[in-house]
Amino acid sequence: MAREIISTDRAPQAIGTYSQAVKCGQTVYLSGQIPLVPETMQLVEGDMEAQIRRVFDNLAAVCEAAGGGLADIAKLNVFLTDLAHFPLVNQVMADYFAEPYPARAAIGVASLPKDAAVEMDAVMVLG
Template sequence: MPREIIKTDHAPAAIGTYSQAVKVDRTVYLSGQIPLDPATMQLVDGGMEAQIHRVFDNLAAVARAAGGSLADTVKLNVFLTDLGHFALVNQIMAEYFQEPYPARAAIGVAALPRGAQVEMDAVLALQD
């Protein structure tokens, strides 16, 4: 089955040897997004709330470029340098997702690229 590489200027450019997303048939695998502003490639200001919003906005931009939306998410992985922010992730996630919610994992990590406090990746199942 052929792979389609997804790329958009509305999300940060890859900062390593990976694609923003890869689409195979109706499944899209979104690479991890950290809270980089796509225009400046710098971490957003404004604390943890701003970082979480930026990550969801970046994921949404890649999902749109693949022909979908966050509503097509079937699996979301959340990586946090401080699991104390878990409740804030839930609160903000409710602004981007409606029931039925995707499957999800939340993982505490020691560090993330560029000093980010949050990173997320996702898998989408596009509707016909």
């Protein structure tokens, strides 16, 4: 099966040896997104809600570049440096997703790239 590399300037460019997403057939594997502003490659200014929204916006941009949208995400992984922010993730996620919601995991981690407080990756299925 051929692999297609997905890239868009509407999401942060890779800060390592990875692609923003890889499409294999109708399945798209989205790399982790932290709350970087694509134009500056700096963490978004503001509170935790602003960081969560930036991550969802970045994921949405990569989904669109791959021919889909957030509604096509089958599995979402959320990484938080403080699980106390999990209720806020749920609250903000309700602004970006409608039922049926994707499968999801929330994982507490010690640290994330660039000292971000949140990172998310996903698996999207098209069609």
